Amino acid sequence: xxxxxxxxxxxxxxxxxxxxxxxxxxxxxxxxxxxxxxxxxxxxxxxxxxxxxxxxxxxxxxxxxxxxxxxxxxxxxxxxxxxxxxxxxxxxxxxxxxxxxxxxxxxxxxxxxxxxxxxxxxxxxxxxxxxxxxxxxxxxxxxxxxxxxxxxxxxxx
Amino acid sequence: xxxxxxxxxxxxxxxxxxxxxxxxxxxxxxxxxxxxxxxxxxxxxxxxxxxxxxxxxxxxxxxxxxxxxxxxxxxxxxxxxxxxxxxxxxxxxxxxxxxxxxxxxxxxxxxxxxxxxxxxxxxxxxxxxxxxxxxxxxxxxxxxxxxxxxxxxxxxxxxxxxxxxxxxxxxxxxxxxxxxxxxxxxxxxxxxxxxxxxxxxxxxxxxxxxxxxxxxxxxxxxxxxxxxxxxxxxxxxxxxxxxxxxxxxxxxxxxxxxxxxxxxxxxxxxxxxxxxxxxxxxxxxxxxxxxxxxxxxxxxxxxxxxxxxxxxxxxxxxxxxxxxxxxxxxxxxxxxxxxxxxxxxxxxxxxxxxxxxxxxxxxxxxxxxxxxxxxxxxxxxxxxxxxxxxxxxxxxxxxxxxxxxxxxxxxxxxxxxxxxxxxxxxxxxxxxxxxxxxxxxxxxxxxxxxxxxxxxxxxxxxxxxxxxxxxxxxxxxxxxxxxxxxxxxxxxxxxxxxxxxxxxxxxxxxxxxxxxxxxxxxxxxxxxxxxxxxxxxxxxxxxxxxxxxxxxxxxxxxxxxxxxxxxxxxxxxxxxxxxxxxxxxxxxxxxxxxxxxxxxxxxxxxxxxxxxxxxxxxxxxxxxxxxxxxxxxxxxxxxxxxxxxxxxxxxxxxxxxxxxxxxxxxxxxxxxxxxxxxxxxxxxxxxxxxxxxxxxxxxxxxxxxxxxxxxxxxxxxxxxxxxx
Numbered sequence: 087x088x089x090x091x092x093x094x095x096x097x098x099x100x101x102x103x104x105x106x107x108x109x110x111x112x113x114x115x116x117x118x119x120x121x122x123x124x125x126x127x128x129x130x131x132x133x134x135x136x137x138x139x140x141x142x143x144x145x146x147x148x149x150x151x152x153x154x155x156x157x158x159x160x161x162x163x164x165x166x167x168x169x170x171x172x173x174x175x176x177x178x179x180x181x182x183x184x185x186x187x188x189x190x191x192x193x194x195x196x197x198x199x200x201x202x203x204x205x206x207x208x209x210x211x212x213x214x215x216x217x218x219x220x221x222x223x224x225x226x227x228x229x230x231x232x233x234x235x236x237x238x239x240x241x242x243x
Numbered sequence: 244x245x246x247x248x249x250x251x252x253x254x255x256x257x258x259x260x261x262x263x264x265x266x267x268x269x270x271x272x273x274x275x276x277x278x279x280x281x282x283x284x285x286x287x288x289x290x291x292x293x294x295x296x297x298x299x300x301x302x303x304x305x306x307x308x309x310x311x312x313x314x315x316x317x318x319x320x321x322x323x324x325x326x327x328x329x330x331x332x333x334x335x336x337x338x339x340x341x342x343x344x345x346x347x348x349x350x351x352x353x354x355x356x357x358x359x360x361x362x363x364x365x366x367x368x369x370x371x372x373x374x375x376x377x378x379x380x381x382x383x384x385x386x387x388x389x390x391x392x393x394x395x396x397x398x399x400x401x402x403x404x405x406x407x408x409x410x411x412x413x414x415x416x417x418x419x420x421x422x423x424x425x426x427x428x429x430x431x432x433x434x435x436x437x438x439x440x441x442x443x444x445x446x447x448x449x450x451x452x453x454x455x456x457x458x459x460x461x462x463x464x465x466x467x468x469x470x471x472x473x474x475x476x477x478x479x480x481x482x483x484x485x486x487x488x489x490x491x492x493x494x495x496x497x498x499x500x501x502x503x504x505x506x507x508x509x510x511x512x513x514x515x516x517x518x519x520x521x522x523x524x525x526x527x528x529x530x531x532x533x534x535x536x537x538x539x540x541x542x543x544x545x546x547x548x549x550x551x552x553x554x555x556x557x558x559x560x561x562x563x564x565x566x567x568x569x570x571x572x573x574x575x576x577x578x579x580x581x582x583x584x585x586x587x588x589x590x591x592x593x594x595x596x597x598x599x600x601x602x603x604x605x606x607x608x609x610x611x612x613x614x615x616x617x618x619x620x621x622x623x624x625x626x627x628x629x630x631x632x633x634x635x636x637x638x639x640x641x642x643x644x645x646x647x648x649x650x651x652x653x654x655x656x657x658x659x660x661x662x663x664x665x666x667x668x669x670x671x672x673x674x675x676x677x678x679x680x681x682x683x684x685x686x687x688x689x690x691x692x693x694x695x696x697x698x699x700x701x702x703x704x705x706x707x708x709x710x711x712x713x714x715x716x717x718x719x720x721x722x723x724x725x726x727x728x729x730x731x732x733x734x735x736x737x738x739x740x741x742x743x744x745x746x747x748x749x750x751x752x753x754x755x756x757x758x759x760x761x762x763x764x765x766x767x768x769x770x771x772x773x774x775x776x777x778x779x780x781x782x783x784x785x786x787x788x789x790x791x792x793x794x795x796x797x798x799x800x801x802x803x804x805x806x807x808x809x810x811x812x813x814x815x816x817x818x819x820x821x822x823x824x825x826x827x828x829x830x831x832x833x834x835x836x837x838x839x840x841x842x843x844x845x846x847x848x849x850x851x852x853x854x855x856x857x858x859x860x861x862x863x864x865x866x867x868x869x870x871x872x873x874x875x876x877x878x879x880x881x882x883x884x885x886x887x888x889x890x891x892x893x894x895x896x897x898x899x900x901x902x903x904x905x906x907x908x909x910x911x912x913x914x915x916x917x918x919x920x921x922x923x924x925x926x927x928x929x930x931x932x933x934x935x936x937x938x939x940x941x942x943x944x945x946x947x948x949x950x951x952x953x954x955x956x957x958x959x960x961x962x963x964x965x966x967x
Contacts, residue, residue, distance in 0.1 A: 106532070120474075124902075127902070159475065160474065180469075182466070183873075184612070210910075211910040211911060219611075220609060221880070224908075
């Protein structure tokens with residue numbers, strides 16, 4: 087039975103096996119490679135996408151769980167050339183080194199800012215505890231989330 | 244198992260050997276037609292490096308003899324459009340050299356950083372390079388590309404003088420244009436190169452812009468291609484997709500040294516769209532999706548013979564027992580090897596003596612992007628996209644594995660999801676290529692996290708024995724220091740010790756081991772700086788004062804003082820249950836000191852590093868913001884090795900081969916990080932991606948000692964054993 091997937095505002099009808107991980111469907115079938123494989127067990131957060139605004143580990147989420155839900159990947163975050171304030175803040179704070187964890191970090195941060203527009207430092211660290219940056223840029227990522235929180239509102243979805 | 248000299252998998256690997264491989268190994272025939280075929284008209288400037296010049300530049304004469312073949316160390320093209328493209332075999336793995344090298348070129352050509360395009364690590368386009376490691380990009384490659392760009396600037400001035408018939412000396416070069424003040428007429432680089440097919444080769448003697456005149460280098464230019472990262476547009480090797488591409492999986496042995504006895508591929512082969520391959524010890528499948536490949540792999544029946552294999556419970560005994568008599572380090576004096584002077588016995592005779600043994604565990608690099616490759620065969624030619632620190636080494640691996648001439652293999656390394664010394668090899672490249680050959684389609688193979696934790700290689704474990712003496716006045720009198728297995732980097736103390744002996748001992752490593760960020764400098768600095776701390780306490784002298792009282796080296800003194808000042812060392816006392824620690828060290832031409840504050844809750848709660856202040860000096864600073872980023876990241880990564888990272892194995896099986904079993908630093912471990920960058924514009928820039936990692940572990944260990952009176956001598960530090 088085909089699954090209907092709504093990704094970044096576009097509907098996709100897929101004939102993929104319903105038990106396939108969402109991460110694999112996004113990357114291999116839809117060529118949306120912004121979400122990364124890091125561990126396959128929901129431990130590192132590199133595969134994070136938003137489902138109905140909530141951060142979800144797509145590597146341990148089956149396609150069948152996503153039918154009819156609204157999925158946002160990193161590719162769908164900017165509006166054209168206008169970056170999301172958190173994307174801009176990551177650039178301004180230099181909150182990355184290799185950048186492999188960055189899409190997952192940003193989406194986890196976006197979900198936090200949606201729920202808690204002015205998070206405290208402990209709230210940020212708690213919300214991002216499940217995301218690993220092996221390059222160790224945690225301090226800058228915290229700064230980037232704080233900076234985006236302080237940015238003029240309107241861009242945050 | 245390892246017959247390939249490029250694969251750094253020998254169990255007794257001597258770490259300094261990695262550095263010996265830095266020199267370009269291949270001769271690149273200079274043929275101007277080739278350049279213009281690739282890049283179109285314009286100007287091409289090539290830097291010729293001879294073995295002699297390189298050896299001299301690095302202060303390491305003698306190797307390779309004199310008069311070696313000339314090789315191209317870097318090249319640059321200015322197109323008729325004015326576009327500047329620079330070609331280097333180095334790889335970007337998060338250390339931000341794409342940015343710093345662009346800055347160096349932009350500086351010499353008086354252009355904005357955004358005008359420079361860097362083509363990196365493509366064996367078909369870039370000059371051969373032995374690899375991106377050893378903190379050599381900044382001292383070597385940046386210096387080379389600077390000279391290439393400076394020479395290109397001179398060619399442009401020549402052209403401008405010729406075309407405008409004006410005095411070359413009066414021409415002004417700014418913002419991508421050369422202006423003749425006499426006429427006010429300006430020519431862009433594109434106009435100057437139009438219709439040209441000029442090549443220029445330059446030697447090492449080109450004059451480059453002095454540090455004092457830097458306007459682009461030395462500034463915090465933002466990360467080049469950062470926007471592609473934050474929008475998810477950048478394609479890592481694991482993101483490459485080709486038409487008709489299949490997905491691969493490889494059958495792994497049940498234990499590290501198990502051998503394949505027999506295998507039955509029939510059930511796998513019978514599945515739709517599956518190609519199953521056995522070639523010697525290699526067994527793998529390719530299928531239309533990852534899931535189908537996994538199912539096919541599960542259908543393979545294999546029998547293995549399993550030899551008796553080691554467990555981590557006996558690791559340190561194993562290393563000590565199999566250790567050889569030792570040498571003074573193979574690197575020679577001044578390169579972090581060992582050596583001796585004076586008499587240890589005499590030095591110990593009239594002193595307070597302290598002997599102790601330190602250990603460090605195997606740890607994993609765990610780059611967040613695991614080994615990955617996409618392989619494609621076309622008309623007998625193999626192209627592989629993969630993440631590695633040694634693109635040309637992987638090219639050789641592939642050529643050898645498939646019996647191909649070097650030029651029939653192309654390796655392309657997209658900017659990679661980190662490495663930390665862990666991607667000198669990339670077995671996924673050979674595996675994907677073997678599967679693609681059998682399947683007749685391109686194949687992508689991405690190692691699982693478990694594979695990355697099991698079948699890559701580890702930072703060497705080690706046992707370090709130290710025996711030292713200190714006089715009543717607090718002067719170091721003797722230093723006898725032996726490292727079993729982990730290596731000789733930073734083994735020689737910079738302290739003033741009249742009687743000293745340092746030696747490395749090779750052992751039989753139970754696990755595959757290899758390069759890791761800062762090599763053995765972490766282990767040797769940990770043992771040295773903890774032992775010094777003990778001696779300071781024995782002498783009743785403040786640990787900072789004790790170090791400065793035994794240290795003439797001005798650069799190490801400077802970072803110790805800078806870190807201590809920012810930290811407020813000596814200005815305040817730790818609260819109850821807290822401790823302060825300081826440590827300093829040097830490696831690869833740069834200097835680091837860290838002060839740490841730890842908190843150990845009296846109720847048996849978790850130890851926390853509250854604050855870490857690091858001072859770092861690596862000569863003239865190329866990009867302050869990215870340097871600070873490297874320092875912060877190194878300290879954070881070093882915190883993992885200090886507090887919890889350790890590979891555990893039982894009878895040849897890694898038992899914590901995932902992120903739930905192998906704990907790495909997370910947000911909750913983040914201390915207040917402060918960085919003091921000590922700029923030395925009078926000194927050549929050294930690399931900065933490694934050394935800042937080496938002082939945090941002893942700083943934490945020393946802080947724990949101050950807080951508890953307990954000296955922990957193993958990495959990771961067994962904080963669970965502490966009582967607050």
